[in-house]
Amino acid sequence: MDLMAINLAYGIEKLLLIGGIITVSLIVAMYTTYAERKVAAWMQDRRGPNRAGPFGLLQPAADGLKLFFKEEIIPLTSNKTLFVLGPALAMVTAMLTSAVIPWGSSLHIFGRDVSLQIADVNIGILYVFGVVSMGVYGIMIGGWSSNNKFSLIAAVRGASQIISYELAMGLSLIALLMMTGSLSLKTIVQQQMEGGWNIIYQPLGFLIFLICVFAECNRTPFDLPEAENELNFGYHQEYSSMKLGLYLFSEYVNMFISSAVVSTLFFGGYDIPFVDEAALSLSLGANTVALLGFGALFAKILFFLFLFIWVRWTIPRFRYDQLMDLGWKKLIPLALANMLITAVVILWLNK
DSSP, X not given: OHHHHHHHXXXXXXXXXHHHHHHHHHXXXXXXXXXXXXXXXXXXXXXXXXXXXXXXXXXXXXXXXXXXXXXXXXXXXXXXXXXXXXXXXXXXXXXXXXXXXXXXXXXXXXXXXXXXXXXXXXXXXXXXXXXXXXXXXXXXXXXXXXXXXXXXXXXXHHHHHHHHHHHXXXXXXXXXXXXXOXXXXXXXXXXXXXXXXXXXXXXXXXXXXXXXXXXXXXXXXXXXXXXXXXXXXXXXXXXXXXXXXXHHHHHHHHHHHHHHHHHHHHSOTTOOTTOOHHHHHHHHOHHHHHHHHHHHHHHHHHHHHHHHHHHHTTSOOOOHHHHHHIIIIIIHHHHHHHHHHHHHHHXXXXX
């Protein structure tokens, strides 16, 4: 009976954590759309959304209601099953990555230590890559099932772009894994808390990884699958109502989760900079320090979300041949060179 009670409590903890992370992800993604329009307005010397609610804060809710109440159209010649599956798959894969991200240390509640991580698997990075690689199916299925030439071309563009940049992304992380010796994201964070953030030791690996993250999220200057001047609207051209909303929303969820992954791998995750957490927990309590750690991670995520928006309104879109040339001829050789240099340095230090 005691074992059943422990398992029940564990299950409730995980369900509450999953619900909390999904809720936070959706709220942050919703207001990232608002932030994008406000930052763009600030950079272009205009006001941005300011009618719906005070300071325009209800604009995301207005946009969501508009999508809910728009007429839903499914082309007669489309594959209806796959047409519905595409946006659903894009949204689900965007959320799944959050399962292995350590959002904080542990909270001590009701006599139990509750970890702020859904699943601390020892192959966390491989899980992230596995889920991210599934995201291409949402784009391909949506473009192909629409039975529209422009949508199909955009889907093929998106698939080839994501596959190309995943190679450089994986190679950039191999150098990081040589240093940490672990695939667990929580272990990587703990090592950074003890020995310094990985950005100090892997600046080139971070730069390559960040560029690849922009390409994986289809963000400017890598938003060729949605190039409206060439492909009308892109792979989701035939979509309307909330099916279109899921595709658009999944991009912002991907930005949020990608920012969390970058912060975890290279910027210490929930590590509070210039602070000794062990000493601080003695004075403030472990729960307060855990919440402060979550706040530190959230602040790092917000910085990278701002970077996504800043780059979009600063750098023009690449041509497709330039995009592929950068991925295959520049980033992959750089990632290989970084991996070899890291291996030589580690061997030299271990002598």
